[in-house]
Amino acid sequence: MKNKHFLSLICASLITTGVLGAAAIISPNITPTAIVAHAADTNFDISNFKDGQWFLYWLPDDDILPDYINNNFSNQLNSLSEPTQIPATAISNDRDNGTDGQSFTVSRLQLFPNNLAIVGYAPYVSDAVKIEVGEFSPTGAKISNGSLKVEPADAQHTNDNYGIIDGINTIQNNNIAVVKMTPVKANLTGTLYLFFKKAGTGQFKPTYAYSYAFDSSATPTQITDTTGTSTIDAPTGSKTLQLAQTGYIDPQWTGGDSNVKIDANGKITGLDNPDEAGKSVTFTIKDQAAPTVTHTFIIRVPAKSNPNNGGGSTSVITPTTPSTPTPTNPNWNPSTPKNPNGTGLPNYAAVKGSAVYAIKKIYMYRSGDFKKSQRIATYPKQRRINRPMFVVTGYARSNGGALRYKVRDVNHHSKTAGKRGYITANRKYVVRVYYQSMPKSKQIIVINPKGVHAYKNQNLTNYVKHFKKGAHLRVKKIVKYHLTSRYQLTNGNYVTANKKLVIQGKH
Numbered sequence: 001m002k003n004k005h006f007l008s009l010i011c012a013s014l015i016t017t018g019v020l021g022a023a024a025i026i027s028p029n030i031t032p033t034a035i036v037a038h039a040a041d042t043n044f045d046i047s048n049f050k051d052g053q054w055f056l057y058w059l060p061d062d063d064i065l066p067d068y069i070n071n072n073f074s075n076q077l078n079s080l081s082e083p084t085q086i087p088a089t090a091i092s093n094d095r096d097n098g099t100d101g102q103s104f105t106v107s108r109l110q111l112f113p114n115n116l117a118i119v120g121y122a123p124y125v126s127d128a129v130k131i132e133v134g135e136f137s138p139t140g141a142k143i144s145n146g147s148l149k150v151e152p153a154d155a156q157h158t159n160d161n162y163g164i165i166d167g168i169n170t171i172q173n174n175n176i177a178v179v180k181m182t183p184v185k186a187n188l189t190g191t192l193y194l195f196f197k198k199a200g201t202g203q204f205k206p207t208y209a210y211s212y213a214f215d216s217s218a219t220p221t222q223i224t225d226t227t228g229t230s231t232i233d234a235p236t237g238s239k240t241l242q243l244a245q246t247g248y249i250d251p252q253w254t255g256g257d258s259n260v261k262i263d264a265n266g267k268i269t270g271l272d273n274p275d276e277a278g279k280s281v282t283f284t285i286k287d288q289a290a291p292t293v294t295h296t297f298i299i300r301v302p303a304k305s306n307p308n309n310g311g312g313s314t315s316v317i318t319p320t321t322p323s324t325p326t327p328t329n330p331n332w333n334p335s336t337p338k339n340p341n342g343t344g345l346p347n348y349a350a351v352k353g354s355a356v357y358a359i360k361k362i363y364m365y366r367s368g369d370f371k372k373s374q375r376i377a378t379y380p381k382q383r384r385i386n387r388p389m390f391v392v393t394g395y396a397r398s399n400g401g402a403l404r405y406k407v408r409d410v411n412h413h414s415k416t417a418g419k420r421g422y423i424t425a426n427r428k429y430v431v432r433v434y435y436q437s438m439p440k441s442k443q444i445i446v447i448n449p450k451g452v453h454a455y456k457n458q459n460l461t462n463y464v465k466h467f468k469k470g471a472h473l474r475v476k477k478i479v480k481y482h483l484t485s486r487y488q489l490t491n492g493n494y495v496t497a498n499k500k501l502v503i504q505g506k507h
Contacts, residue, residue, distance in 0.1 A: 055112040078195055132182075250288040251285055253266050359430070370398065408420050444473050
């Protein structure tokens with residue numbers, strides 16, 4: 001059938017003599033490219049898009065001709081945020097068959113590897129990789145589209161293909177087509193994702209959101225503050241927890257321990273195991289199609305309850321000794337702390353596990369002794385709502401005694417997300433994300449473009465009302481909640497005290 005663009009791989013004589021097959025089209029716009037002469041059994045990670053040297057063909061509906069070839073496809077940006085644009089029409093650059101200059105409507109595409117390590121001399125692309133294609137909405141939902149499919153090689157080989165995708169022009173304007181390739185050949189590893197969107201239809205903007213529901217609860221609780229790790233308190237007696245998300249194309253759930261497990265759909269079991277009482281269990285979701293997109297959940301299991309002398313019950317919590325940061329040099333002596341909490345940290349220091357953000361330009365370093373050669377990330381000064389945020393995981397001191405935060409980058413959807421290193425703890429550059437005090441005016445203003453929600457409970461459950469950006473709210477007190485804080489409104493409801501979402505004062 002339509003295997004014209006595959007002949008150069010299966011014709012060994014053309015490869016060894018350097019003569020280009022039909023896939024390497026000679027035209028005024030295309031530089032002839034010979035097939036890369038790797039041994040057929042060379043190990044290769046197909047997620048290495050560039051070295052795979054993939055060609056992209058735009059094709060019409062009814063035949064292989066005319067066509068447009070892009071033999072520089074692997075050197076171009078292709079990602080979830082920057083998908084390849086699908087043109088409505090194209091002009092053939094295939095001089096080999098005399099169709100160059102002809103305009104045609106694009107309805108299909110073909111993906112063709114120009115690296116012998118992938119396909120070798122096999123007759124079909126499907127001999128090397130399994131190809132799947134799907135249409136996805138910004139919420140990550142897979143859309144039913146019977147026209148979008150991998151085209152079979154021919155009527156006699158319906159399980160084989162030449163890498164042709166039918167119906168690429170049938171996806172909806174706001175959606176994206178995702179091609180997923182996984183190895184079939186033993187010498188191949190990894191997974192390759194490629195993204196396509198109709199030209200002229202705007203940017204693809206995933207809608208990331210998270211929710212949870214314990215046991216058989218029919219009403220999930222939405223998580224509104226997703227700027228950092230989400231901490232969820234399990235009610236006493238809970239057995240299961242369903243975590244849910246939107247926006248992820250190919251979600252992967254990980255985490256748990258020997259007793260508490262999570263399945264591929266985000267369902268957690270084992271919360272009622274007696275050995276888990278009083279513990280915290282961590283879970284993470286990652287989009288395999290866009291690995292920098294992640295979110296972490298910490299589930300707090302309540303401690304065991306024992307009867308007290310009054311016949312009721314009380315939570316039995318085993319006290320723990322606060323951890324003392326390990327000194328990195330003799331200038332830091334935690335035994336003579338500035339803070340009476342015994343940590344050896346100054347009063348302003350953020351506690352381990354809490355969130356901080358940068359108010360000026362900073363760098364992340366590999367160690368607490370800041371050297372230019374050890375910089376691993378740069379964070380420019382940003383507007384308040386976009387300031388880079390980190391979770392404090394530990395502490396260090398420079399050789400001169402300056403305090404450093406050991407941190408994890410939690411700037412989701414950023415290229416630096418997940419990086420770990422050291423940043424300054426200087427209050428002129430880095431401060432806590434959550435307010436620690438009441439405003440003098442007893443007012444706050446919503447600054448988040450998406451607004452904020454008010455809730456009946458301190459743990460931000462039982463949604464009451466939504467406040468738009470610019471709303472002025474009267475508050476009567478600030479409430480600590482684990483490693484965050486909330487403002488209680490004068491009507492008794494609660495809103496976040498996250499500085500990226502609200503600001504103190506009247507303004």
